[in-house]
Amino acid sequence: MxxxxxxxxxxxxxxxxxxxxxxxxxxxxxxxxxxxxxxxxxxxxxxxxxxxxxxxxxxxxxxxxxxxxxxxxxxxxxxxxxxxxxxxxxxxxxxxxxxxxxxxxxxxxxxxxxxxxxxxxxxxxxxxxxxxxxxxxxxxPAWADIEGAERFTGTQVHTARWPGDLDLSGKRVACIGSAASAVQLVPAIAEDTERLTVFQRSANYLLPRQDQALSDDERAGLLAEPHRYDELREGLYRERDGWAVGLRDDGNPVRGEFLRVAEDHLAGQVADEGLRERLTPDYAFGCKRVLISDDYYPAVSRDDVELVCEPITRIEPEGVRTADGRLHDVDVIVHATGFxxxxxxxxxxxxxxxxxxxxxxxxxxxxxxxxxxxxxxxxxxxxxxxxxxxxxxxxxxxxxxxxxxxxxxxxxxxxxxxxxxxxxxxxxxxxxxxxxxxxxxxxxxxxxxxxxxxxxxxxxxxxxxxxxxxxxxxxxxxxxxxxx
Incomplete structure (x- = not known):
């Protein structure tokens, strides 16, 4: 029935x-x-x-x-x-x-x-x-459609299906993708891996995150005085709703300010001119998802992290082959390729x-x-x-x-x-x-x-x-x- x-x-x-x-x-x-x-x-x-x-x-x-x-x-x-x-x-x-x-x-x-x-x-x-x-x-989840993926002899995972027992310590890791998930993942694993290779198809606009822990006093105050919680929430709401105009494609001041902040963030965190050029988007601000991070640029600037912009041609048993003919030997491939x-x-x-x-x-x-x-x-x-x-x-x-x-x-x-x-x-x-x-x-x-x-x-x-x-x-x- x-x-x-x-x-x-x-x-x-x-x-x-x-x-x-x-x-x-x-x-x-x-x-x-x-x-x-x-x-x-x-x-x-x-x-x-x-x-x-x-x-x-x-x-x-x-x-x-x-x-x-x-x-x-x-x-x-x-x-x-x-x-x-x-x-x-x-x-x-x-x-x-x-x-x-x-x-x-x-x-x-x-x-x-x-x-x-x-x-x-x-x-x-x-x-x-x-x-x-x-x-x-x-x-x-959207998996990258790359020739030879089924022949890889190491471990392959998608960020949205992360195994709880995956240990990246001392491993050579490839991260395919450099957008929202990767911007969070890369800084979190960079110190643990032996070497981390990030494959970027297109650069992202990145704004500062300015994340911080809230003190016990701050948390207690917000809970004890609900009007303070409401005022904080309302203030954040109004501020962010005002940002919508910055995603209009008409050269408005809000849009210009966002672009300036993104450019200053990149210049302030990436000293290497060549790396900075590869991390600079070649499309209009907001055309792709704008990301926020305080630690992605420092992570990809590490000596043991490499940003690769050459297109991937195929995956081989030992790693990832790029269009310049180079084979990137890795133990783990992470598909940070979205949905x-x-x-x-x-x-x-x-x-x-x-x-x-x-x-x-x-x-x-x-x-x-x-x-x-x-x-x-x-x-x-x-x-x-x-x-x-x-x-x-x-x-x-x-x-x-x-x-x-x-x-x-x-x-x-x-x-x-x-x-x-x-x-x-x-x-x-x-x-x-x-x-x-x-x-x-x-x-x-x-x-x-x-x-x-x-x-x-x-x-x-x-x-x-x-x-x-x-x-x-x-x-x-x-x-x-x-x-x-």
Missing amino acids: DEDFEIVIIGAGMSGLGMAARLKEAGRHTFTVLEKAASIGGTWRDNTYPGAACDVQSHLYWYSFGEQPDWSRTYAGQPEILHNLERFAESQGLTEHIRCGTEVTQATWSDEDGRWLLRTARGERLRARVLITAWGQLNL QPLDRTGGAEIVGRNLLTLREAWKNGPEAYLGVSVSGFPNMFMLYGPNTNLGHHSVLFMVECQIDYVLKALGSLDGDRDRTLDVAPEVQRRYNEELQRDLAGTAFAAGCASWYKTGDGRVVNNWPAGIEAYRERTAVFEPRDYTR
Whole structure:
């Protein structure tokens, strides 16, 4: 017999847990959260590589509701964030709603009974009136497609699947990739390895991180006087939302100041002129993800660390061969090569009206209305969907806007048990045409290749403005935007 729920959430990461907590707060208890992994935490469960941490200040990277954590640092590391997520799930009474080790393989909409039918890898069948996806944008690792990788006789790992027992002491290590994960990993392992070789395809803009531990007095004061915590959070929020203009491609002063800081940071930390030249980006500021670090430049400046910019031609049993013919002998290859951001289906087959699959609907790239609703998929809402990623702020604020929007949509369903909500095709089309016009004026749409874009250059990951603009767009749920 099928299990019947009002709401099924797929994913128990930051977004899914936040949605579940708000459902309970609203008095909605007939829901379940399906998590394919053995435990909760999403990206903070998966990314356990040395140095893994958040690029947004700790006091911003949390929900606006519930108890605020006692953060130990300006920028929290992965273990602390995961610990706080586990505490949050417990304190909010969510554990009784979460089923770990439950991978959804298919979800199919039925117009006949107005329900989603979900099937899991274990053969379970669940029905839900409303389906909420919270599988994130960056959860499927992307391995570098390099000839000969299968012949390497050493150890190969991906940063998002880091083995807990991996010991790099005295090893010759190759790090393929030099972006967000590598910028954290390289300084964390450089002192342990015999030699570390970093393979860089393109340089990054790097800003100072200015991370520091918080003293016991600072932590106690913030917890004892909640208004100080709120003031700190609000100040950080306003400052960072003002940075959004710096990602406009129009020569504005904020953008100019960011560029100056990045250039000064590089010049101040890298004395070698040749290395500095190789670490200088050749594309517009913000076209690729802007990174923050206090210790990456010093790490790649070490005598036992080499930055290689020659393209990789193949992997051989003993190491990595580059286009100049050189073989880099290594014992371990780390793929710091990111994720598959264009696969937004969480690994499941999502089937909407007229047997339209989400993969088919998105064959030219993901798109949605407000990043939340996709035409042809009734009563399905996405958290952290297309075009809701940010380049300047905590994406959790975007997710909270989406959660509020979904709660309003659920309210519109309450009065009519036969009602369904399917965003009108023309509403979705007009919204995305407007969105792409706005994105055309941003650095995201500049000439470089990045994971923000499809192959034809359409930006499908990022939002073009500040959070307040998105909050305004999602503040009202308009039923007329949806058909039955």
